[in-house]
Each structure stands twice: as C-alpha cells, then as structure tokens.
Amino acid sequence: xxxxxxxxxxxxxxxxxxAVLAAVLTLAAxxxxxxxxxxxxxxxxxxxxxxxxxxxxxxxxxxxxxxRRLLLDLHAALLLxxxxxxCYFDRQGALLCDHGAMEGMGLMxxxxxxxxxxxxxxxxxxxxxxAEVGRVSFDADDTSGLALAIRSGAGLRWQLGxxxxxxxxxxxxxxxxxxxxxxxxxxEGGSLAWLELIVGLGFAx
Amino acid sequence: MRTLLTGLGLSLLLxxxxxxxxxxxxxxxxxxxxSNNECSQRCLGVTDPGDYPGGFCTLACAxxxxxxxxSICMRKSGGxxxxxxxxxxxxxDLGAGWQCxxxxxxxxxxxxxxxxxx
Numbered sequence: 001x002x003x004x005x006x007x008x009x010x011x012x013x014x015x016x017x018x019a020v021l022a023a024v025l026t027l028a029a030x031x032x033x034x035x036x037x038x039x040x041x042x043x044x045x046x047x048x049x050x051x052x053x054x055x056x057x058x059x060x061x062x063x064x065x066x067x068r069r070l071l072l073d074l075h076a077a078l079l080l081x082x083x084x085x086x087c088y089f090d091r092q093g094a095l096l097c098d099h100g101a102m103e104g105m106g107l108m109x110x111x112x113x114x115x116x117x118x119x120x121x122x123x124x125x126x127x128x129x130x131a132e133v134g135r136v137s138f139d140a141d142d143t144s145g146l147a148l149a150i151r152s153g154a155g156l157r158w159q160l161g162x163x164x165x166x167x168x169x170x171x172x173x174x175x176x177x178x179x180x181x182x183x184x185x186x187x188e189g190g191s192l193a194w195l196e197l198i199v200g201l202g203f204a205x
Numbered sequence: 206m207r208t209l210l211t212g213l214g215l216s217l218l219l220x221x222x223x224x225x226x227x228x229x230x231x232x233x234x235x236x237x238x239x240s241n242n243e244c245s246q247r248c249l250g251v252t253d254p255g256d257y258p259g260g261f262c263t264l265a266c267a268x269x270x271x272x273x274x275x276s277i278c279m280r281k282s283g284g285x286x287x288x289x290x291x292x293x294x295x296x297x298d299l300g301a302g303w304q305c306x307x308x309x310x311x312x313x314x315x316x317x318x319x320x321x322x323x
Contacts, residue, residue, distance in 0.1 A: 052271050086232075086247070088231060088232035088236040088243060088262065089237040089238065089243060091236075091259065142242070
C-alpha cells in the first residue's frame with residue numbers, strides 16, 4: 001500500500017497536482033457559493049418614467065438555497081426620494097404626473113429567484129428574476145397608488161468572511177402603476193420603470 | 206399658379222390658426238384645477254368659474270417674461286398669465302365653454318386676445 005502511494009507520488013506528480021488543485025478549487029467554490037443568508041442593501045434607484053418613484057433604495061432580503069444553482073429570494077424595500085409637486089390635471093380631468101428621476105416614495109414587497117452562475121474562487125456572479133408589488137406615493141401631489149413590477153438584473157457576490165458577504169447588483173424594474181389623485185380620487189394608469197445599483201452586506205444564517 | 210399659391214397659403218393659415226394649446230397646458234398655466242394645491246402657483250375660477258370654466262392654473266405676472274409656455278401677461282386678477290389666441294378654435298384644447306376674447310394686456314395697456322370663459 002505504502003509502496004503504491006510512493007509509486008503514485010513519484011511516477012505521477014502531475015496527476016497528484018491536478019487532484020490537489022481540484023480539491024482547493026472545490027473548497028474555494030464552497031466558500032464563495034451562496035448560502036441561506038440575510039442581505040441588507042442600499043443604493044440609488046433612478047426613475048425612468050414620471051409616475052415612478054426614485055431615490056435611495058433600502059432593502060432587506062432573505063435568500064434561501066433551493067438547489068445548487070437556484071435560490072429563492074423574498075424581500076422588502078423602501079424607496080425614498082425628494083418630495084416635489086409634478087402632477088396636474090389636464091383639461092379632460094386626467095391626472096398626469098411628470099416626476100423627476102429621484103422623487104417620490106415606494107414601499108415594495110417582492111420575491112423571485114437568484115440563479116448563481118459559474119463560481120470563481122474570489123467571487124460569484126448571479127442573475128436575478130422576480131417581481132415586486134407595493135405602494136408608491138408622491139406626497140406633495142397627494143397622489144398615491146398600487147405598483148406592480150417585474151425586476152431583474154445581475155450581481156456579484158464576494159465572500160468576506162465565514163458569515164459575511166458583499167453584494168453589488170444592478171437591476172431594472174418594469175411595470176405599471178395606478179395613481180389616485182386627490183380631486184375625485186380618480187385612478188390613472190401609468191408605466192413604472194426604474195434602474196437601481198445597490199450594494200449590500202449578506203449575513204449567513 | 207397664383208390660385209395654387211393662394212390655396213396653399215390659406216391652407217397654411219388655417220393649419221396654423223387651428224393649432225391649439227395642448228403642448229402649453231401644464232401645472233404652470235392651463236391645467237384644470239379645483240384649488241391652488243393642484244397648480245404650481247394659483248388656480249383661477251375656484252369660487253367664480255365664469256371666466257375660467259373647469260378651473261385654470263396660472264402664474265402671477267407683471268410682464269410676459271413672467272409667463273411660461275407661450276402664455277402672455279394680462280391685467281385680470283392683478284396680473285395673470287393666459288393663453289393667447291386669434292380664433293376661438295385656438296381655445297378648443299381648454300374644453301367646452303372657452304372662447305377667444307379681447308382683454309386688457311398687463312403690458313403697454315392695450316388689448317390682446319386670450320382664451321376666456323363664455
């Protein structure tokens with residue numbers, strides 16, 4: 001047995017090196033792979049339509065591993081923007097809003113999946129696909145409504161320690177909102193769109 | 206040839222005169238309103254809709270330079286921005302009950318035509 005091992009060590013050093021390298025990479029991959037975790041993230045969300053809220057986005061997210069390349073995400077997010085008046089009624093009484101990129105507020109609840117891509121020793125890339133539902137409001141206009149959006153994007157995750165990770169992520173949300181004006185409480189449909197770039201810390205559970 | 210040019214000129218004139226104020230209407234001037242809160246500054250016609258049926262958002266002004274989106278400064282209500290016109294059809298974007306009328310300008314004292322209620 002010892003002779004066989006010695007024989008392998010002496011006669012097949014390249015095979016041994018490959019085996020050691022594979023073991024190291026596997027360990028590194030396990031270290032950077034997504035685990036169940038809680039992610040607290042923040043960053044700017046830039047509204048792309050006049051009915052969309054934009055500003056600072058703060059979110060709390062629970063990621064649960066469902067498989068080697070699949071995680072479930074559940075999250076709550078708050079969008080905090082400037083409070084400017086930008087809605088008015090046209091001559092037919094329809095509510096029109098033309099808010100800027102960083103105005104309004106939103107409280108969104110969402111869920112979806114994270115799809116980890118090939119793991120590197122230093123980081124892991126992933127895709128996000130999900131949806132959010134919530135309430136958007138523009139207080140200066142006394143206008144608010146329901147919002148529904150598909151939210152997808154991509155991110156990178158670095159393992160900083162045994163239980164700590166860093167996430168950087170960009171997402172695009174597209175959907176619809178129904179804003180209710182103050183006058184006759186009439187509801188006007190509008191398109192919802194925003195871009196976000198968020199940075200978060202993940203805490204393994 | 207002269208008939209053709211005349212026809213073309215008349216068509217152009219009609220086209221220009223038929224243009225309304227749809228692009229000018231906004232929270233500064235022209236939007237419908239029921240209170241000042243619905244306008245950038247001021248809502249006319251809240252208590253007496255006579256001159257401003259449906260309400261009319263406007264800005265206070267001393268000269269035309271104080272007005273936005275092509276509106277002009279008129280002497281009504283202490284100086285307010287109203288939408289200019291040449292024929293009543295120009296006022297059609299404001300809805301029913303609006304006409305093109307002469308009114309006293311806040312600039313130079315003469316009269317100019319603006320959209321006002323019937």
